[in-house]
Amino acid sequence: MQLKADAHFAQHLDASDPLNRFRREFLIPERAGKEQVYFLGNSLGLQPRRTKAAMQKVLDQWQHWGVEGFFMGAEPWLQYHDQLVQPLAAVVGALPQELVVMNSLTVNLHLLLVSFYQPKGKRNKILCEAKAFPSDQYLLETHVRQRGLNPEDIIIEVQPRNGETHIRTADILAAINNHRDELALVFWGGVNYYTGQLFDMRAITAAGKAAGSLVGFDLAHAAGNVPLELHRWNVDFASWCSYKYLNSGPGAIGGAYVHERYHHDPNLQRFAGWWGYQKETRFLMQKGFVPITAAEGWQLSTPSPILYAAHQAALDLFAEAGMEAILEKGKSLSDYLLYLLEVTGVLASGKLQVLTPMDAKGCQVSLLIPSTGKAVFQQLTDAGIFADWREPDVIRVAPVPLYNTYSEVWHFCQVLKEALSV
Incomplete structure (x- = not known):
């Protein structure tokens, strides 16, 4: 046209x-x-009209059933998560079992780094974009320090060339190749928060995997905004917030992706909690952590069904559109x-x-x-x-x-x- x-x-x-x-x-x-003209969906998406009613249903169930709302009523809270992962799978290009709705973005990334940043010998470097959103900078800095390592020795940043504002894909791939023998992790943003540059996640993932590194993404500015095929691209892990393009409200519950190949790995390190324990025997309260064999196995704490409801109200619109x-x-x-x-x-x-x-x-x-x-x-x-x-x-x-x-x-x-x- x-x-x-x-x-x-x-x-x-x-x-x-x-x-x-x-x-x-x-x-x-x-x-x-x-x-008004609201062009701030990249910061906080607007409220769907159906959100209030969805949250009210949870409040009504709480009023009527109390704690039994987890098990009773039209939509028991214990199964609420299952209603979220199917529409979310279409948004991020993943299998439903590769997704978990929990916590917030930076909390999820710290939890995922416990599993997917495993420095061994000289293979201990993390490659990332220069001037990423400050939360990611602080995330990597403090996580590396917690491992007893010096961020200045570990973190490799790729910058735009002099006089340019974008980071060229060729420069990212070259940096991965140049450090191929020492990379433990390639960690990148899907879309740069400042310039709006969409990165070639498929190419970055392929290069990282070819170099023997794990690859993860912060999709805060990508989920609900750009095409994502996390499973098909062979991405190891990713996380995102849902209050921007996904319109799930301020402080909304976040999401994470873990490729299915890691779901049955008993040697994978993680921080665990009761909510991630296998569902069949969770209420036996036994000693020894046995994770759910899905991304849900990375959950720690009881999620808020109120936040679930706000998220579902928004995800339903994505499914309909x-x-x-x-x-x-x-x-x-x-x-x-x-x-x-x-x-x-x-x-x-x-x-x-x-x-x-x-x-x-x-x-x-x-x-x-x-x-x-x-x-x-x-x-x-x-x-x-x-x-x-x-x-x-x-x-x-x-x-x-x-x-x-x-x-x-x-x-x-x-x-x-x-x-x-x-």
Whole structure:
């Protein structure tokens, strides 16, 4: 389709959008009775309308049954987890038994590193991206120290080339090959939080495995945003949060993936808890940990059915919309945004630089605006546009497929152009 830079064309795209009905499934922030433009799904997704009712069902069950709600009622909490992994499998490209819904992102990554970072002799290095989200930096630093090792000796960071903002896939693969005899783990983000760069996870995994290393991913900015095939790519482990693109609420319960080849390995190190004990004999309270032979075996503590309910309300929408359609529209929205920036003269003005690679992205587009960025951000805010400011001079916007529209993208570009005085 030939794109056009006018409001009527954006309205035409909205009218023909097969996912347009899903916007009505979300509560859009309003000011003075007017819906705002919410481009912050990469930070906190909006609330599905069905979330409150789903959580209320759990509260009603708690009221009626007390602790017996784990076993009684229409949806016993003890089996709640089984309802989550099937729709989640379609989101991340995994087998349902390779998934566990638990904890939060960094907690899960620490638990997974217990199992999948096993330094032996000179094979003790961890290769990761430079300037990853600070949580991942702190995760690796403190986890390595806890093992009695020096992070400066262990952690190898791959950076963009001088004068570039993206990390080239070729440079990642070269770094893996250069350190192939000393790598214990390749640990990478699926999408860079700052630039929005989508990394070639399949190629990174293949190179890491060929080098004799384990490979894991932080998918905080990838799950629900970009195509994922964790099982088919042969990824060893991964984790993500569900409050961003997965719309499961602030502080939502996270998720983790463990490839099925590890489910029956009795020698694999892990931190264990009662909730990960095999279900058939869990209530016998016997000594000696026997894990569930699935990713659920990495669970530690009793999960909150209230958080499960919020997660299921959101995942049901993903199942109804279908991941193929979601991914297609997400790409289309960000493509349209980049098109408008080009044809309206915003890019040619030299007042703005797009940090996000056009051929390797999800929903997020990161805009570098030197000197006037903070003032431009304030004008966007005053115009009712929710965006994200990152010091010192970057605005991140993420039009997402389930509740954002092409008309909102068009409107954003008009406000941005005016703010830049282009």
